[in-house]
Amino acid sequence: MSLLARTSRAAFSFLGSSQGTRALRLASTAAPPRGHHLHTAPRHLPASHLARPSTAPSFATRAMSSGNDQATTHVPPAPGVSKLYAAEPVAGRCALITGASSGIGQATAERLAELGCRLVVAARRKDRLDALATRLANDFGAKVHCVALDVTDVDAVMSLPSALPAEFADVSILVNNAGGALGTAKCTENNMDDVATMLDANVKGVVACTRAFSPGMVERGCGHVVNISSIAGVEWYGGGSVYCATKAAINAFTYASRKDLHDTPCKITSVSPGFVNTEFATVRFKGDKGKADNVYAGMKYGGPLLAEDIADNIVYALTRPGRVQVCDMLVYPTCQASARDIARE
Numbered sequence: 567m568s569l570l571a572r573t574s575r576a577a578f579s580f581l582g583s584s585q586g587t588r589a590l591r592l593a594s595t596a597a598p599p600r601g602h603h604l605h606t607a608p609r610h611l612p613a614s615h616l617a618r619p620s621t622a623p624s625f626a627t628r629a630m631s632s633g634n635d636q637a638t639t640h641v642p643p644a645p646g647v648s649k650l651y652a653a654e655p656v657a658g659r660c661a662l663i664t665g666a667s668s669g670i671g672q673a674t675a676e677r678l679a680e681l682g683c684r685l686v687v688a689a690r691r692k693d694r695l696d697a698l699a700t701r702l703a704n705d706f707g708a709k710v711h712c713v714a715l716d717v718t719d720v721d722a723v724m725s726l727p728s729a730l731p732a733e734f735a736d737v738s739i740l741v742n743n744a745g746g747a748l749g750t751a752k753c754t755e756n757n758m759d760d761v762a763t764m765l766d767a768n769v770k771g772v773v774a775c776t777r778a779f780s781p782g783m784v785e786r787g788c789g790h791v792v793n794i795s796s797i798a799g800v801e802w803y804g805g806g807s808v809y810c811a812t813k814a815a816i817n818a819f820t821y822a823s824r825k826d827l828h829d830t831p832c833k834i835t836s837v838s839p840g841f842v843n844t845e846f847a848t849v850r851f852k853g854d855k856g857k858a859d860n861v862y863a864g865m866k867y868g869g870p871l872l873a874e875d876i877a878d879n880i881v882y883a884l885t886r887p888g889r890v891q892v893c894d895m896l897v898y899p900t901c902q903a904s905a906r907d908i909a910r911e
């Protein structure tokens with residue numbers, strides 16, 4: 567099974583995918599209505615624990631009890647909206663997203679802005695963050711604070727919680743997304759500068775951001791850390807020894823941290839994408855666009871995942887009711903079956 571959740575399997579349905587996300591399609595990624603800006607503290611609201619009003623007959627009951635076609639006419643809800651299962655709004659919560667200057671991080675910022683979160687967006691390229699903040703303010707009226715941050719700078723990360731403006735001080739969602747791969751060297755030829763960069767960003771950065779922001783979450787009784795791992799964390803391929811090692815480390819860190827947090831209201835989730843068409847491959851091949859494009863060339867059935875597909879997975883995990891903790895999500899494009907099994911034209 568490519569998605570493991572502690573208790574939420576009933577919320578998933580196997581639907582065909584038009585966008586290429588394989589496996590479990592998620593039945594209730596319901597966003598709150600636009601303009602809904604109520605703060606809700608997960609796990610604290612009994613109402614949010616009701617899957618449906620107890621008096622409402624199920625669709626199945628209505629269909630069975632009616633004897634004619636007119637009475638059974640049912641207009642299906644819009645995708646992602648269900649009367650039978652209530653997603654938890656994130657509106658009003660403060661979310662910090664690392665690596666928000668491109669790809670998955672940027673797409674996640676866009677979705678969370680649309681859902682009414684206050685955002686702290688962090689990355690090294692501040693100009694991109696500023697442009698993003700302006701766009702999100704215009705499109706969604708979002709409040710966005712931009713931070714020029716290198717997650718490998720532990721001092722900068724550790725001092726960030728107290729450096730945030732008061733309006734953004736109550737971070738309760740942390741998306742540890744910053745990172746990437748450098749090169750495809752064999753273990754006999756690894757470039758030690760690339761090794762250090764990957765270890766520092768992909769592992770030390772995640773550990774440091776979690777260390778900096780999780781105490782406040784525990785103290786306020788409201789928190790969710792989402793770590794972006796990878797297929798590389800579960801399937802280790804030649805030419806990716808160090809990148810695979812960093813993502814395997816993130817899986818272990820996430821798993822063990824859940825044990826540290828399980829007696830608190832705070833959740834921790836890892837999301838492990840397969841091929842996603844972002845700047846990831848261009849960075850891996852150090853700016854060689856030809857090599858990067860080759861990674862995604864000819865991929866069948868809709869091509870590689872898009873950044874917004876993974877943002878949608880992140881939103882799904884964040885919007886489950888307080889009692890539901892999504893532990894791991896492994897998400898492939900439809901044409902992918904492993905790190906190296908890719909169906910191409």
Ligand SMILES: NC(=O)c1ccc[n+]([C@@H]2O[C@H](COP(=O)([O-])OP(=O)(O)OC[C@H]3O[C@@H](n4cnc5c(N)ncnc54)[C@H](OP(=O)(O)O)[C@@H]3O)[C@@H](O)[C@H]2O)c1
Nearest residue numbers: 665667668669670690691716717744745796842844845846
């Ligand atoms: N694309 C894929 O196929 C794929 C698959 C599995 C997992 N992932 C993972 O998904 C995450 C996001 O990658 P992406 O695909 O969205 O690639 P991307 O478009 O290259 O985005 C990477 C982001 O990380 C930021 N970043 C990198 N090093 C940083 C540092 N030291 N400090 C702060 N920010 C840093 C970059 O911003 P700045 O350069 O502005 O700092 C950028 O915003 C990564 O952890 C990656 O390993 C990607």
